[in-house]
Amino acid sequence: MTTLTTSAWVRRFHPADDAATRLICFPHAGGSATYFHPVSRTLSPDVDVLAIQYPGRQDCRFEACVEDLFEMADLVIEALHPWLDRPVSLFGHSMGATIAYEVARRLEAGGHAPLGLFASGRRAPSRHRDERVHRADDDGIVAELLRLDGTDAQVLHDPDLRRMILPAVRADYRAAETYRCVPGSTVGCPVIALVGDADPHVTVDEASGWRDHTTGPFDLKVFPGEHFYLNDHAPAVMKTITDHISEPIAKPITEPIT
Structure with missing residues (x-):
């Protein structure tokens, strides 16, 4: 079997060369692959x-941030070309769900239809809110991150760490908040939307709108919790993923996401 080398865009923490499928994960705004x-x-x-x-983050912090989700998807596709030798599924949380959707569209156009798209904590692409967090000052962005409880508060209160992470966070918010999907766009693969029932950024109805963006099967999973509901419901989220992958996994799920 050919040994593949990961690019700056792709992290492979536990290589599984004999696995039948791949799961490609897309982080939230301000997030990184280590999540x-x-x-x-x-x-x-x-x-x-x-x-x-x-x-623009962690070991790639000196690289220019990308402020357009269409461009982001194009760049991701380039990085994924070596990894399409077996079926893939896509999982994205928050902004990552939108990027995963655009990547799925490109994969299908290139003849590599994914097994499924898991869209977590994100409104359907056609559901728009007039959000302007990216225009806030640094304190405003920090306040939003603290409200969502997805970033370690100690990091946000450390001036040096704040200066390090905020440019990428602002760029991500700009990309997510200015994104407008191609009208009428869809994918053909199954879409599974996952959402917390008290998420301030997406209602259950807005998550259910993902059904309008697939010509394949659609499923909606609602969990107790807010935007980062998946941190408290990792076993159930994992089960949702593995139930939709071609070869179910019998291994018990005990690891939290964070």
Whole structure:
């Protein structure tokens, strides 16, 4: 079997060369590939988990941030070309769900239809809100991150760390908040939407709108919790993923996402 080398965009924490399928994970705004390290640890070796590392953060912090989700999807597709030798599924949380959708569209156009798209914590592409977090000052962006409880508060209160992470966070919010999907766009693969019932950024109705963006099967999973509901419901989220992948995984799920 050919050994593949990961690019700056792709992280493969627990290589699973014999797995029948791959799961490609897309982080939230301000997030990084390491968010999915526990997912990789849990699903390996049954599923080969890849996590996308957007530029402008962690070891890629000196690379220019991307402020357009269409451009982001194009760049991700380039990085994924070596990894399409077996079926893939896509999982994206928040902004990552939108990027995963645009990547799925491109994969299908290129003849590599994914097994499924898991859209977590994100409104359907055609459901728009007039959000302007990216225009706020640094304190405003920090307040939003604290409200969502997805970033370590100690990091946000450290001036040096704040200066390091906020440019990528602002760029991500700009990309997510200015995104407008192609009218009438769809994918043909199954779409599974996952949402917390108290998420301030997406209602259950807005999540159910994903059904309008697939010509294939649609499913909606509602969990107790807010935007980062998946941190408290990792076993159920993992089960949702594995139930929709061609070869179910019998390995018990005990690892939290964070």
